[in-house]
Amino acid sequence: MPANQDIQRLETPASIFRGTTTLFFIQIFSTLSYSVLYSTLILYITEGLHVPVRTATGITATFIAFNYALHLLGGYFGGRLLSYRLLFSIGMFMQMLGCILLSVPTSNMMYLGLAAFLAGSGLNVTCINCMVTQLFRPDDKRRETAFLWNYSGMNIGFFIGFAIGGYFQLKANYHELFLLSSLGNLVALLLVVANWRILKDLNTALVVLNNRQRIQRGMLGIAGILALFIALFIMLQYQALSDHLVLFVGIFMGGVIATIAIRQPTKEASQKVWAYLILAIMSVIFWTLYQMSPTGLNLFIERNVNREVWGMTIPPEWVQNINTVVIVIGGPILAWVFQTMRRKGMNINIPLQFAVALLLIGTGYILLPLGIHYANPQGYTAFFWVVLNYILQSLGELFISPIGYAMVGQLAPEKLQGIMMGTWMMITGVAATLSGVFSQMGVGENSIANPLATNGSFSHAFTILGTMSITGSIVLFCLVPFLIKLVRESKAPA
Numbered sequence: 001m002p003a004n005q006d007i008q009r010l011e012t013p014a015s016i017f018r019g020t021t022t023l024f025f026i027q028i029f030s031t032l033s034y035s036v037l038y039s040t041l042i043l044y045i046t047e048g049l050h051v052p053v054r055t056a057t058g059i060t061a062t063f064i065a066f067n068y069a070l071h072l073l074g075g076y077f078g079g080r081l082l083s084y085r086l087l088f089s090i091g092m093f094m095q096m097l098g099c100i101l102l103s104v105p106t107s108n109m110m111y112l113g114l115a116a117f118l119a120g121s122g123l124n125v126t127c128i129n130c131m132v133t134q135l136f137r138p139d140d141k142r143r144e145t146a147f148l149w150n151y152s153g154m155n156i157g158f159f160i161g162f163a164i165g166g167y168f169q170l171k172a173n174y175h176e177l178f179l180l181s182s183l184g185n186l187v188a189l190l191l192v193v194a195n196w197r198i199l200k201d202l203n204t205a206l207v208v209l210n211n212r213q214r215i216q217r218g219m220l221g222i223a224g225i226l227a228l229f230i231a232l233f234i235m236l237q238y239q240a241l242s243d244h245l246v247l248f249v250g251i252f253m254g255g256v257i258a259t260i261a262i263r264q265p266t267k268e269a270s271q272k273v274w275a276y277l278i279l280a281i282m283s284v285i286f287w288t289l290y291q292m293s294p295t296g297l298n299l300f301i302e303r304n305v306n307r308e309v310w311g312m313t314i315p316p317e318w319v320q321n322i323n324t325v326v327i328v329i330g331g332p333i334l335a336w337v338f339q340t341m342r343r344k345g346m347n348i349n350i351p352l353q354f355a356v357a358l359l360l361i362g363t364g365y366i367l368l369p370l371g372i373h374y375a376n377p378q379g380y381t382a383f384f385w386v387v388l389n390y391i392l393q394s395l396g397e398l399f400i401s402p403i404g405y406a407m408v409g410q411l412a413p414e415k416l417q418g419i420m421m422g423t424w425m426m427i428t429g430v431a432a433t434l435s436g437v438f439s440q441m442g443v444g445e446n447s448i449a450n451p452l453a454t455n456g457s458f459s460h461a462f463t464i465l466g467t468m469s470i471t472g473s474i475v476l477f478c479l480v481p482f483l484i485k486l487v488r489e490s491k492a493p494a
Contacts, residue, residue, distance in 0.1 A: 019135045020146045022195045023128060027153035028160075029191065030092060030128070032184030033099050034121050035161025036177060038064070038294050039317040040169055043302070048105055048174045053299065053443055058239040060295050061436025063114055066232065069246045069429030070122025072253065073228070075130075075422020077123055079204030081221030084127040084134075085192055090225060091124025092189040099182035103175045113178075115232035119225055120185075126422045133409045133417060134202045145335045147406045148398075152331035157184070159324035166315030203414060243433045250430035253423050254281070260416065272411040275486035276420065278479070279354055279407065280427055285472040286354075286400055287431030288438070289361050289465050290393060293320060296439030297389075300458050304372075304451040306380040314383070322387055326394035334398050350407050351483035355476035357400035362469025364392030369459040369466075379451030411487065438465060 041063060045056035074091075078084045098117025101109050132150055136143040161181065168177035192199065201207055206214055235242045254277065261273035298316050301307070307314040338348050371385025404424060412420035442461040443454065 016135050016142070016146075019198055020132065020149065022191070022198060023132055024150055024153040026188050026191045026195075027128060027150050028157040029184045030088075030095075030124070030188035031154045031157025032161045032164075033095050033117075033181040034067075035158040036099075036165045036181040037102075037117065038158075039162050039298070039320050040165040040174070040177065042295060042298055043169055043316065044174050045110070047169075047172060049107060049110060051107075053449075054440055057295050057299070057439050057443060058436060059114075059236070061291075061432055061439060062236060062239045062242045063118065064291060064294060065243065065246045065429040065432040065436070066118050066236075067121050067429065068432060069249060069426045070118060070228075071126045071425030071429070072249070072419075072422035074123035074126035075419050075425075077221050077224065078127045078130060079201055079206060081217045081224065083201045083204070083206055084131050085196060085199040085201070086218070087221070088124040088127040088131075089189055089192050090222070091120035091127070092185045092192070094120030094225070094229070095124075096120075096182045096185040096189075099178045099185070103178040105175065111233055111236050114236055115229050118232050118236075119229040122228075123225070126425060129408075129421055129425075130417065131199055133421070136409065143406050143409050145339065147403075148331045148335040151398075151401060152328050155324045155327035155331070159321050159328065160184075162317045162321045162324060166317035169315050169317060170313075205415075243436065246429050246433045250426065253426065257420070257423060260413075260420075264413070269413060271486040273413070275351075275483050276407070276411040276424075278483060278486075279351065279404075280424060282354060282358070282472055282476050283400060283404065284427055284431050284434070285469050286358055286361055286396065287428045288434045289365055289469055290397065291428065291432040291435035292439060292465070293323070293393075295436060296442040296458070296461065299439070299443060301386055303449050304375075304379065304381055304455060304458060305386055306376065306383055309383055319386060319390065322390035323394040323397070326391055327398060330395065330398050349480070349484050350403060350410075350487060351476065351480045353399040353403050355473050355480065357396040357398075358469050358473035358476060360396035360399070361393040362466045362471075362473060364389040364396070364466070365462050365469065366466030367392075368462040372455050372459045372462075375451070375455060379455055381451075381455075 042056050042060040045051045045059055046053055051059070074087065078087050081087075082090070095117050098113045098115070098120065101113030101116055104113075128150075129147075132146055133143065135146065161184075164180065165177060168174065168180075206217065209217070235245070257273065257277045257280070261270050261277065264270035264273060298320075301316045301319050307316075307319075341348055368381075368385060368389055371381045375381045408417060408421045408424050438461045442458040
């Protein structure tokens with residue numbers, strides 16, 4: 001079927017509903033294993049493998065940084081070397097293999113497992129976002145709703161993963177935890193195979209090639225994935241070098257996007273790319289705070305917070321489900337609110353949403369030093385302050401993350417959506433690297449578990465982060481009129 005007929009087929013309400021529904025459930029199951037590692041990895045390394053806290057913090061931050069930084073590579077592989085659906089399927093297999101390797105409690109198997117997992121998760125997330133993007137025209141506001149629903153699906157997967165991770169972490173049974181989490185990848189892989197035709201690529205570089213050319217590119221893509229696995233296994237053992245590489249790639253891609261903006265054929269297209277770059281730079285602040293959750297904030301909750309609630313000890317993984325609940329409930333509500341406001345002719349612009357996101361998460365972190373100030377005599381902070389922090393950062397996430405994915409479809413030139421989606425997601429990798437620095441600042445030089453010894457360093461780190469985010473939000477609020485002119489958003493209702 002020619003590409004233009006595929007576009008027509010996917011623009012019917014029935015086909016869009018089928019496509020978005022399929023990807024919603026794929027998102028749930030594909031997220032499960034990553035959510036287990038996201039919430040449990042630093043605890044597994046310290047408790048299961050008995051690695052020093054500062055080293056464990058570095059490994060975890062590097063893992064998360066690579067996971068997001070590699071989305072850029074996924075944006076290049078997807079649609080050029082391998083179709084989005086095939087690359088996603090290979091990614092699910094690699095994640096499943098990674099979980100099985102991690103179930104063996106040795107340092108070497110941990111590095112092998114993390115490398116295999118990253119070779120999958122780093123490449124496939126861009127694929128599912130691009131598959132959602134392909135369902136709509138660039139100016140179709142229904143894309144925003146689809147991404148909000150898809151984002152809710154992802155957080156359902158996080159909820160399940162956090163719940164399972166907390167249960168097994170209380171029992172220190174990491175072997176069964178990792179084996180069980182691999183089943184989610186298997187289910188996602190089967191869903192892709194069962195819906196292979198509906199997930200067909202549209203308007204990518206592979207679509208116009210003949211079968212021989214596609215096979216040649218596919219072999220090159222598979223060879224690249226194997227080489228990536230080997231490189232990751234080596235680099236994960238050198239966190240400092242890996243972090244510097246992620247930061248360098250982030251700066252380099254900023255220059256690439258600026259070059260793309262300059263070379264656009266029309267002034268309007270160029271302005272949209274410049275708007276994308278400005279918003280991307282500002283989002284680094286948000287994601288630096290957000291990526292404290294699996295590293296420094298996770299350790300703070302485990303060691304410095306009174307987690308006794310109604311006579312029950314709450315695992316750190318379950319605390320992160322506050323975020324999941326807010327996203328799952330708030331995502332559809334926010335989509336409905338935006339649709340209603342647009343029907344009334346109100347313009348809900350992207351720059352304003354980003355500014356609100358920075359303000360919310362910054363306020364959440366500014367409140368944590370206040371909670372530390374009112375800690376009990378033993379140094380433990382009341383659980384309430386952590387709950388409040390997670391609610392605020394989750395609300396901020398709703399305003400920036402799914403909206404950011406939709407923004408790429410709106411601002412990126414059609415043939416560069418894979419690269420710009422990958423760059424957008426790579427930004428979180430840069431932020432994760434920076435969050436690792438603040439996490440180690442909070443832990444302190446001696447990595448002492450006593451909250452009376454570490455409350456001061458955690459308070460200092462949280463204050464810097466909160467102040468930085470609120471300042472960024474003020475700057476972005478001031479830039480909103482300028483950015484609106486660049487974006488040139490339509491006031492048409494959804």
